[in-house]
Amino acid sequence: MSEDLYTFENPEFRKTYWHTCSHVLAQAVKRLWPDTKLAIGPSIENGFYYDLDSTETFTGDDLTKIEAEMRKICKEKLKLERFELPRAEAIAYMEEKGEPYKVELIQDLPEDAHISFYTQGEFTDLCAGPHLDSTVRIKGNGIKLTACNAAYWRGDSSRKQLQRIYGVAFPKKDELDAYIKQVEEARKRDHNKVGRELEYFTTVDVIGQGLPILLPKGARTIQLLQRWVEDTEQAWGYQLTKTPLMAKRDLYRISGHWDHYQDGMFIMGDPNDEEKECFALRPMTCPFQYQVFLNRARSYRDLPMRLGETSTLFRNEESGEMHGLIRVRQFTISEGHLIIRPEQLEEEFKGCLDLAKYMMETMGLAEDCSYRFSQWDPNNTGKYEGNPEQWEMAQSVMKTILDDLGVEYEIGIDEAAFYGPKLDIQCKNVFGKEDTLITIQIDMLLAEKFGMEYVDTDGQKKTPYIIHRTSMGCYERTLALLLEKYAGALPTWMAPEQVRILTITDRVDDYAYELKKKFTAMGLRAEVDDRNEKIGKKIREGQLEKVPYMLIIGDKEAEDGLVAARHRAEGDLGVMSADDFAALIKEVVDTKATK
Structure with missing residues (x-):
């Protein structure tokens, strides 16, 4: 050198x-x-x-x-x-x-x-x-x-x-x-530490590695994210589906998972006994969602068919690969499949990418993400479906789309799905390890294997293309990255508790609960701390628990219909009317501000 x-x-x-x-x-x-x-x-x-x-x-x-x-x-x-x-x-x-x-x-x-x-x-x-x-x-x-x-x-x-x-x-x-200082800061933000201390999740030995228990805070945050994703996808033209968590091996044989992914599946029954039924928990939703398309005859008028599902998936990961909420054996994902005509591919791919970018930007994760064009390895063909000509065509089409859209990406050889190339949106955790957050895949193979056809404008039956995609990815992994990004202080719109009302004296309890009722009716998540404790202790505990807003209520506030507001980062916001505070927090929530 x-x-x-x-x-x-x-x-x-x-x-x-x-x-x-x-x-x-x-x-x-x-x-x-x-x-x-x-x-x-x-x-x-x-x-x-x-x-x-x-x-x-x-x-x-x-x-x-x-x-x-x-x-x-x-x-x-x-x-x-x-x-x-x-x-x-x-x-x-x-x-x-x-x-x-x-x-x-x-x-x-x-x-x-x-x-x-x-x-x-x-x-x-x-x-x-x-x-x-x-x-x-x-x-x-x-x-x-x-x-x-x-x-x-x-x-x-x-x-x-x-x-x-x-x-x-x-x-x-x-x-x-x-x-070393950077690593110490990362350890403070590590979701395994923050998430457990703030009681978002826990793990239990007798349940097993990679099977976290979401505590009320974690369950609420994921519910909020899920509702947001489903409502957003509906607005973007997606139809909601709900499919089984398991299927017979026959389905996975058609899709190719039985040949290419069996080691990563949880199988019930003897996979080698052809005389008895054998089931497996689903590692992906794609072969299930295809049945929606196959439910009846289709024409070009049905396409693009955008199918979305909040899918619980199961993957038999190695025990050494488990890491908090980032890599688990059971997880929930914002999965979807677009069944399209070939000429719709670029426009629909762009729509998937735009939706993914919107999700990342709204959550505040976009700046931490990068793009990888995941391709097959021609020297490892046994891992993949299809022939070299089909892969060359699929990767050429995807490269053209990515270049036309101006996406800056790195190439990952042997990182493709077994049925097609993909764009992986990568996000690093606090320790710098990179994991896939969102993926968009082009599939020109599986539709034919499932006998999926549509009648085109010329009256001829044709095979559609499929885009496999997630809009936000795995909810558990996303929660982990959010906890690390914000050191537990999640943006107000997704925080499990948005407002905590702190009473100075029991004389104001009735007013405190009236405020809670008012805020709850507005769709806010509010709690009352009416314990017989000093107000300073209540404030400190609220700060440690990363509650976005605290309202201190004494006799004067109760008498005049006021609140003394505090923000966890900005500190004292002053005394204001309950209506003014309601307007303030509503704007923060409605705009999905990252504060």
């Missing part, structure tokens, strides 16, 4: 820097615990890690020791030197070193592969590189090991459980300090 590219702002150099740090980490562990076996140690989006098989259970004190040893290695100015071995010699070399995981990795490579290694001092590792030229390039005081978690070898829960040490490193100490 040339000298002018040695800058941390260069993503490739940053990746190389962190990759070399992973080797320094492994070398430090081997020095301290020589019997440790090495697995893999890549750079990742925010640092690096190394998977290790050790009899030592690494603790926080151990990470401190490893950091110190890493700093010593950096000061030793060890050169990183690359060499290659033929496959058989490479296997023998790693067998001699007692590294079974490296041997397995080499055995998976082709016979004629060039097997490369990197040596630094007494340490040698199997690696394709690239790396820095010397450990002195790494600034020891910019290294921080951040965590140690369990990780299965090659992500397979049936294989050996290893220990994964995570780390991060920067060329300057103040950059590391800024990163």
Whole structure:
């Protein structure tokens, strides 16, 4: 790597820097615990890690020791030197070193592969590189090991459980300090922390991973979002459907899910017993919604047919993939399918994208999102339906549409659905991990498999195209991202409690409940705190619970029909009439302001 590219702002150099740090980490562990076996140690989006098989259970004190040893290695100015071995010699070399995981990795490579290694001092590792030229390039005081978690070898829960040490490193100490501060802020906003503390959701071991319990606050917020989505979709020309949560395997065989998605499904019955009925919980709604179209003969006058549904779906995710509300096994999604004539494709795709953008902008998430054009992998055709010509056509059409609409996107190879390419709208959580929030997919295959036809203007029967899409995506994941975005202080229009009325004395209780009745009649969510507590304590608790507005009621307010209003962020709003406050909050709610 040339000298002018040695800058941390260069993503490739940053990746190389962190990759070399992973080797320094492994070398430090081997020095301290020589019997440790090495697995893999890549750079990742925010640092690096190394998977290790050790009899030592690494603790926080151990990470401190490893950091110190890493700093010593950096000061030793060890050169990183690359060499290659033929496959058989490479296997023998790693067998001699007692590294079974490296041997397995080499055995998976082709016979004629060039097997490369990197040596630094007494340490040698199997690696394709690239790396820095010397450990002195790494600034020891910019290294921080951040965590140690369990990780299965090659992500397979049936294989050996290893220990994964995570780390991060920067060329300057103040950059590391800024990163640590950023991570601390992220932890404060983590929906797993905020959502549990504010009682939006909980999890219970005897129920299982990936199956969260939505508490009253969380259930109310998701209900509000769901009503908004359904009403908005109706205004955009969607028809509401409600379909079963399960179906026989026969349906999934037609759609292709049985061949391409069976491992991700919850199946009831023996999938290999053809004599008995076998059912599965639905991982997607598409094959169910197609039955609406198939209910009777259709003509071009029925198209576009926009079908929307609030769908509960089930996916058999690996236990290690579970994360709060972001990745779960049962979830609810704003799913929909548009059955269209081919010439309607671009206009309807644009409509789906416009609706998704409207949803994101209204929730305040648009600035945190990016776009990925997810395509198939022609080298992995067994994962997909259709032939190369069909995929080339579908992806070409989608590229034209995205370019015509001016969408800036990255390309994701092997990220497509098994039946077609898609536009994934990605959103990062507070820790920088990216997940799909909304997806819009073009499908030119499944309609034919289901025998879907319409009579066109020329009287001929034709096969429609289908757009699979979500308007807001998974409600649970959206709630998680909203809790993190707003640190629990959800915008007033979606907050489970919008107004809390605080009484100073029990003499004003009747007035407080009259106000609650008034606000409830307006469609607002109001509660009364009439406990025999000091008003300061009531205000502090309201602030901690992120209630958007608090109204303090004393004798004078009750006598004159007034309220002393407070906003959780803006503080004291002054004394005003109950009607003036009602008008103020109504405007905030009706405009869906993000305050």
